[in-house]
Amino acid sequence: QVRLMESGGRLVQAGGSLRLSCVASGPRFDNYLLGWFRQAPGTEREFVAAISRTAASVIYADSVRGRFTISRDNAENTAYLQMNALNSEDTGVYFCATTESTSWRDVSRYDNWGQGTQVTVSS
Numbered sequence: 001q002v003r004l005m006e007s008g009g010r011l012v013q014a015g016g017s018l019r020l021s022c023v024a025s026g027p028r029f030d031n032y033l034l035g036w037f038r039q040a041p042g043t044e045r046e047f048v049a050a051i052s053r054t055a056a057s058v059i060y061a062d063s064v065r066g067r068f069t070i071s072r073d074n075a076e077n078t079a080y081l082q083m084n085a086l087n088s089e090d091t092g093v094y095f096c097a098t099t100e101s102t103s104w105r106d107v108s109r110y111d112n113w114g115q116g117t118q119v120t121v122s123s
Contacts, residue, residue, distance in 0.1 A: 001112060002024050002026040002098055003026050003112070004022055004096050004097065004112055004113065005115065006022050006115065006117040007020070007021050007023070008020040008021050009093075009094060009118045009120075010120070011120045011121075011122060012122070013121070013122055014088060014121055015086065015087075016086050017084045017085075018083045018086065019081070020096075021080055022034070022036075022078065022080070023077060024077040024079075024098075025077065030074040031053065032098035032100060033050060033051070033052055033098065033099050033101070033104060034072060034079045034096060034097070035047065035097050035110060036049045036050070036094060036095070036096055037095045037110075038090075038093065038094045038119075039093050039095070039116075040092040040093075041092075043092075046061070047104075048061050048081070049061065049070040049081060050104040050105070051072050055072050055074075063089070064090075068082065069081070069084075070082075079096055081094065081096075086121045087121060087123075088122075090121050091119060091120050092118075093116040093117065093118050094116060095113055095114055096113075097112060097113045097114070098110065098111060098112045
């Protein structure tokens with residue numbers, strides 16, 4: 001079973017940028033589709049972006065499209081989320097997760113989760 005660890009979250013001013021990393025350990029990282037999700041206090045975990053096993057396909061939530069970029073480097077067992085033009089609504093704990101399902105946006109279909117990294121955007 002793949003294990004995931006996120007990093008890169010911190011306090012940032014509105015309009016700023018961050019790059020989150022998700023490092024995987026365990027067998028065959030490239031067997032899995034990878035997604036990023038976020039959760040603000042008192043809200044449900046929501047889909048942010050996902051990338052296919054070979055990085056040939058990516059999808060984004062409407063709220064982040066054009067501002068965030070998801071990528072992965074299978075040789076380094078690492079995925080990234082580049083976040084630009086951040087605003088206060090982007091505040092939350094960001095999680096990476098893997099799935100073998102084709103339901104990319106469905107949080108319930110993801111099997112392995114990291115512990116999350118906190119992103120706080122100050123206005």
